[in-house]
Amino acid sequence: MKKSSTSVQELPGAAADRPVPPPAWQPRTDPAPLLPDPAPYRALGTDAVAAADPGLLLRLYGELVRGRRYNAQATALTKQGRLAVYPSSTGQEACEVAAALVLREQDWLFPSYRDTLAAVARGLDPVQALTLLRGDWHTGYDPYEHRIAPLSTPLATQLPHAVGLAHAARLKGDDVVALAMVGDGGTSEGDFHEALNFAAVWQAPVVFLVQNNGFAISVPLAKQTAAPSLAHKAVGYGMPGRLVDGNDALAVYTVLRDAFTRAVRGEGPTLIEAVTYRIEAHTNADDATRYRSGGEVETWRAHDPIRLLEHELTERGILDEDGVREAAEAAETMAARLRDRMNAEPVLDPMDLFTHVYADQTSQLREQAEQLRAELAAAAGEGPGEVR
Amino acid sequence: MTTVAVKPATMAQALQRALRDAMAEDPSVHVLGEDVGTLGGVFRITDGLAAEFGDDRCTDTPLAEAGILGTAVGMAMYGLRPVVEMQFDAFAYPSFEQLISHVAKMRNRTRGAMPLPITVRVPYGGGIGGVEHHSDSSEAYYMATPGLHVVTPATVDDAYGLLRAAIASDDPVVFLEPKRLYWSKASWSPDDPAPVEPIGRAVVRRRGNSATLITYGPSLPVCLEAAEAARAEGWDLEVVDLRSLVPFDDATVADSVRRxxxxxxxxxxxxxGGPGGEIAARVTERCFHHLEAPVLRVAGFDIPYPPPMLERHHLPGVDRVLDAVARLQWEAES
Structure with missing residues (x-):
């Protein structure tokens, strides 16, 4: 500024108070490479299948089948009163499974409440994954065991956590990528914006996976955003946006893997929009017939992630009837085991409610714990002051 | 015992020194916030930290309080010990969802597996001529959230000691810094700081036997001044500095009021809805048979914080404190 105004003053004949043009402007990042493709990327039905590892394809298939059965079983458990609520990912299994399989041992998963399947596919015990949804007071698992952050219910609030964790890992020199999962509704939240902005500024090794399943409970995407696509939002933050067919498991896996590769190389975050569909209602407490047509659901059922992959693998001779049957049997075994374990009456100790509020219990909580203990003892007919 | 040259230091200097010492001792301590790096913070509390420890340890973040606290959560998940600066009391409000839904609850909902040792520093309160949104007393919002510690220093010594204790705590601590005391001075040597006491202990700042003034943070100097002035009226006032609003030191407070x-x-x-209602209730529940008069409150009015030109009418001053003391039913004694 100072220099240019001096030079203007030095121009022969220039008035001393003549305004000067601003410093030359140019975009800070070339937006072109950040833009998503015009249509969602598909791998199934293309040469990408032949290039893919058959072992990976079969693993994706097996996890999809198991995942569908897990969704069905969890939904059934709500009807039996064994789960307080279940937000099903039926129809979205390709995203859930691909997310889990792309993670390396040291990477972190940041699931939303609809992503228990991703956690289970990563290796978490399904009973632990469903603990909160069962109506218990805690998340059910130690986040450090499988590097799965606690399920987040407030929408998009887990995204800045993923950014902070990935940033911290990078500061420590650790090769860790954080995968943050969110839905289309969550992209309207302020935390989505702040997380993407921080991630891009810090070039944090984070991958954001948006499952655009069409609805935020009842509200369709058109009422959520006027953006060309959710993937386009990435450009505003200076990170690449990628659009993928969320029902094509190989496509989701491939796009995620590419984003992970970028993150590991220190090239920063990526935003991925996976276009999919929520086949079930928002939860068992929701009635989807109030806001969408059965015809729309049927259209998406025809683009079912399991049918897509099964058809492709069968056509190519990678999967045979035995393979299909084995996958179904393995899923049934998982479901039967989950059913049996969830049918066992859970034992909750009300006194635990006071144990972990602080590292050291406050005198106030000690008093209140004693009050509840006495109430429990009285209710058990043991008289006040007795331990349960 | 060696004699240390003790010079006057400000609360701001003690806070800066506490951050510096914590960062020097523990490489997992990271400071992040708006303008905390090159500028050293709008109140200069982080002055020199970026130069000494680097931008990765003292980081200028994007201007987004939920993002600052939200990323601090992730950093704490990975074993760091973030110290977050909210620039002003009212600017911390965008971070409340992170604070209430995650910071305060994470230890509990993971059964202790994932504690979040985060310190959230918040300059708070009025009396510095700040325009709107720069003078809120936001402590009641934090106090109402189980899982948080809420502390506030009123002296230079405590500014250092409590901030060190907050950073060392494995629980999240909301550290409320009384803005108008930033430049208050006391004889204090950074090379010979008072021993750090655990969070949660109130302290009697002035012994007396007529009545107890229960206060904290920016109102402590007001109460001490009122106690001096009260001697002319024949009242010998005790002054309790809470220092920690959560956990609340019922024992020290009740012991004083019983006396x-x-x-x-x-x-x-x-x-x-302010802290005084909770404190008065706790005192009444514990000291009812010792009380000669109802527990009274001297608080800010129930109005949005007034502008600089009128704030003197809002802030509890010596006269208002003495008026309250005068209403403690002394006639019953004569």
């Missing part, structure tokens, strides 16, 4: 038989709670925060 004096009268109590006034003094704070800048609004009276309705």
């Amino acid at each position: 004096t038989g009268r109590a006034v709670v003094v704070h800048e925060s609004t009276g309705f």
Whole structure:
């Protein structure tokens, strides 16, 4: 500024108070490479299948089948009163499974409440994954065991956590990528914006996976955003946006893997929009017939992630009837085991409610714990002051 | 015992030194916030930290309070010990969802597996001529959230000691810094700081036997001044500095009120729904048979914090404290 105004003053004949043009402007990042493709990327039905590892394809298939059965079983458990609520990912299994399989041992998963399947596919015990949804007071698992952050219910609030964790890992020199999962509704939240902005500024090794399943409970995407696509939002933050067919498991896996590769190389975050569909209602407490047509659901059922992959693998001779049957049997075994374990009456100790509020219990909580203990003892007919 | 040259230091200097010492001792301590790096913070509390420890340890973040605290959560998940600066009391409000839904609850909902040792520093309160949104007493919002510690220093010594204790705590601590005391001075040597006490202990700042003034943070100097002035009226006032609003030191407060038989709670925060109501209830529940008068409150009015030109009418001052003391039913004694 100072220099240019001096030079203007030095121009022969220039008035001393003549305004000067601003410093030359140019975009800070070339937006072109950040833009998503015009249509969602598909791998199934293309040469990408032949290039893919058959072992990976079969693993994706097996996890999809198991995942569908897990969704069905969890939904059934709500009807039996064994789960307080279940937000099903039926129809979205390709995203859930691909997310889990792309993670390396040291990477972190940041699931939303609809992503228990991703956690289970990563290796978490399904009973632990469903603990909160069962109506218990805690998340059910130690986040450090499988590097799965606690399920987040407030929408998009887990995204800045993923950014902070990935940033911290990078500061420590650790090769860790954080995968943050969110839905289309969550992209309207302020935390989505702040997380993407921080991630891009810090070039944090984070991958954001948006499952655009069409609805935020009842509200369709058109009422959520006027953006060309959710993937386009990435450009505003200076990170690449990628659009993928969320029902094509190989496509989701491939796009995620590419984003992970970028993150590991220190090239920063990526935003991925996976276009999919929520086949079930928002939860068992929701009635989807109030806001969408059965015809729309049927259209998406025809683009079912399991049918897509099964058809492709069968056509190519990678999967045979035995393979299909084995996958179904393995899923049934998982479901039967989950059913049996969830049918066992859970034992909750009300006194635990006071144990972990602080590292050291406050005198106030000690008093209140004693009050509840006495109430429990009285209710058990043991008289006040007795331990349960 | 060696004699250390003790010079006057400000609360701001003690806070800066606490951050510096914590960062020097523990490489997992990271400072992040708006303008905390090159500028050293708008109140200069982080002055010199970026130069000494680098931008990765003292980081200028994007201007987004939920993002600052939200990323601090992730950093704490990975074993760091973030110290977050909210620039002003009212600017911390965008971070409340992170604070309430995650910071305060994470230890509990993971059964202790994932504690979040985060310190959230918040300059708070009025009296510095700040325009709107720069003078809120926001302590009641934090106090109402189980899982948080809420502390506030009123002296230079405590500024250092409590901040060190907050950073060392494995629980999240909301550290409320009384803005108008930033430049208050006391004889204090950074090379010979008082031993760090655990969080949660109130302290009697002035012994007396007529009545107890219960206060904290920016109102402590007001209460001490009122106690001196009260001598002319024949009242010998005790002054309790809470230092920690959560956990609350019932024992120290109740012990004092049982001895004096009268109590006034003094704070800048609004009276309705403010900390004073909780404190008065706790005192009454514990000291009822020792009380000679109802527990009174001297608080800010129940109005949005007034502008600089009028704030003197809002802030509890010496006269208002003495007026309350005068209403403690002394006639019953004569």
